[in-house]
Amino acid sequence: MPAIRLDGKALAENLRAEIAAKVASRVAGGQQPPGLAVVLVGDNPASQVYVRNKRKACDQTGIRSWLHHLPADTSQRTLLDLIAELNANPEVHGILVQLPLPHQIDEKAVIDAIDPDVDVDTFHPENVGRLMAGHPRFYPCTPHGCVQILQRNNIPTAGREVVIVGRSNIVGKPLALMLMQKPTPNNPAGGDAIVTVAHTRAPDLAALTRRADILIPAVGVPRLITPDMVKPGAVVIDVGINSVGGKLCGDADERVAEVASAVTPVPGGVGPMTIAMLLSNTLQSCERLDG
Ligand code: GUN
Numbered sequence: 305m306p307a308i309r310l311d312g313k314a315l316a317e318n319l320r321a322e323i324a325a326k327v328a329s330r331v332a333g334g335q336q337p338p339g340l341a342v343v344l345v346g347d348n349p350a351s352q353v354y355v356r357n358k359r360k361a362c363d364q365t366g367i368r369s370w371l372h373h374l375p376a377d378t379s380q381r382t383l384l385d386l387i388a389e390l391n392a393n394p395e396v397h398g399i400l401v402q403l404p405l406p407h408q409i410d411e412k413a414v415i416d417a418i419d420p421d422v423d424v425d426t427f428h429p430e431n432v433g434r435l436m437a438g439h440p441r442f443y444p445c446t447p448h449g450c451v452q453i454l455q456r457n458n459i460p461t462a463g464r465e466v467v468i469v470g471r472s473n474i475v476g477k478p479l480a481l482m483l484m485q486k487p488t489p490n491n492p493a494g495g496d497a498i499v500t501v502a503h504t505r506a507p508d509l510a511a512l513t514r515r516a517d518i519l520i521p522a523v524g525v526p527r528l529i530t531p532d533m534v535k536p537g538a539v540v541i542d543v544g545i546n547s548v549g550g551k552l553c554g555d556a557d558e559r560v561a562e563v564a565s566a567v568t569p570v571p572g573g574v575g576p577m578t579i580a581m582l583l584s585n586t587l588q589s590c591e592r593l594d595g
Contacts, residue, residue, distance in 0.1 A: 346376035449577030
């Protein structure tokens with residue numbers, strides 16, 4: 305039987321509708337709408353697409369957004385000054401600095417400069433620490449999108465083997481933390497799973513991926529995961545978004561659908577959920593800071 309298609313696009317549309325209703329009710333009650341400041345440095349084509357999609361989703365939900373598009377040769381000082389200004393702006397409830405940054409800018413210094421209260425990406429060390437300790441301020445967007453896809457499709461994680469391929473700060477590491485944690489009222493995205501974090505340096509990657517009840521490739525290597533690397537009946541949540549010959553494909557070969565019980569498509573899987581989670585964090589930040 306072919307795998308079920310886990311439709312992230314449809315799920316994200318539902319979430320956007322829920323967020324839009326909450327924003328509309330704030331505004332009807334005389335409160336200000338949530339506001340997201342988006343900072344883009346340079347002309348990386350993929351970053352431009354991501355930023356455009358994030359701002360479009362803000363528009364659709366009534367969240368205000370401002371784009372600060374700086375030239376590729378922007379100095380670190382200029383960027384840090386802009387962040388200080390945005391931190392102090394009461395209309396800004398979220399700051400997103402699109403990564404990667406040009407080489408002359410120290411990414412860590414920039415992330416550290418964002419006020420943790422408006423760090424809707426969950427990149428600041430304070431927010432990473434809070435997530436690690438099990439009392440998150442925000443959930444990181446892509447990992448939370450993956451968890452929501454599992455939860456909202458009633459795919460259990462407790463006691464099951466999850467194998468994440470990829471150890472990035474944006475996806476692999478925080479997703480492992482979330483999926484291994486015990487769920488609590490303050491940490492409802494805890495997955496209670498048995499988590500392995502693999503990566504492309506594993507001498508026998510297939511032996512690891514074949515253990516997975518839930519396999520989550522997040523490395524940015526087109527079609528790395530082939531059907532022989534998937535346990536029959538496993539669920540595959542594909543975080544990869546790769547452009548090959550002008551077409552998008554994931555980190556999993558499309559033929560894994562012949563072996564898996566459920567897969568996320570690329571595009572239309574995790575990508576739209578990442579954006580929905582960003583909107584959710586921005587609304588949550590606004591509610592906390594503004595009431
Ligand atoms: N670059 C790739 N993914 C992300 C993300 O989720 N947030 C930001 N700020 N930059 C990224």
